[in-house]
Amino acid sequence: MSLVVSYIPLVVLAVLSLGFAPLAWWMSRFLRPNRPTQWKDTTYECGSVPIGEAHVQFRFQYYLFAIIFVVFDLVATFLLVWTLAFSGFTAEAKMWGLVFLGILLVGVAYALKKEEFIWI
Numbered sequence: 781m782s783l784v785v786s787y788i789p790l791v792v793l794a795v796l797s798l799g800f801a802p803l804a805w806w807m808s809r810f811l812r813p814n815r816p817t818q819w820k821d822t823t824y825e826c827g828s829v830p831i832g833e834a835h836v837q838f839r840f841q842y843y844l845f846a847i848i849f850v851v852f853d854l855v856a857t858f859l860l861v862w863t864l865a866f867s868g869f870t871a872e873a874k875m876w877g878l879v880f881l882g883i884l885l886v887g888v889a890y891a892l893k894k895e896e897f898i899w900i
Contacts, residue, residue, distance in 0.1 A: 855884060 862877050869877070 859881070866874070866877075
């Protein structure tokens, strides 16, 4: 059995998984009842009458914290797997892993030196 044939079930599952949400959304547009009323067009805020604008501006800093968290969470996962399999690596693989870790440490040092955000 060739390598391509062994991946066919994975490709079929991926197509079904990625196609399910758009297909469900498209079908719901035709199957749901469409009865617009004035009550349905109002803004819902826990039963209260809305006051002012509904748009709230968030500081970009919150998005930056989220991105930093996701990046370092993925890096921590990668490093955990790397340390568990460290004894089976070749010398070249260990060297590239240490280069990756060095690049991360340079990034952390740069962020701490900049001192705009205390996020550690």
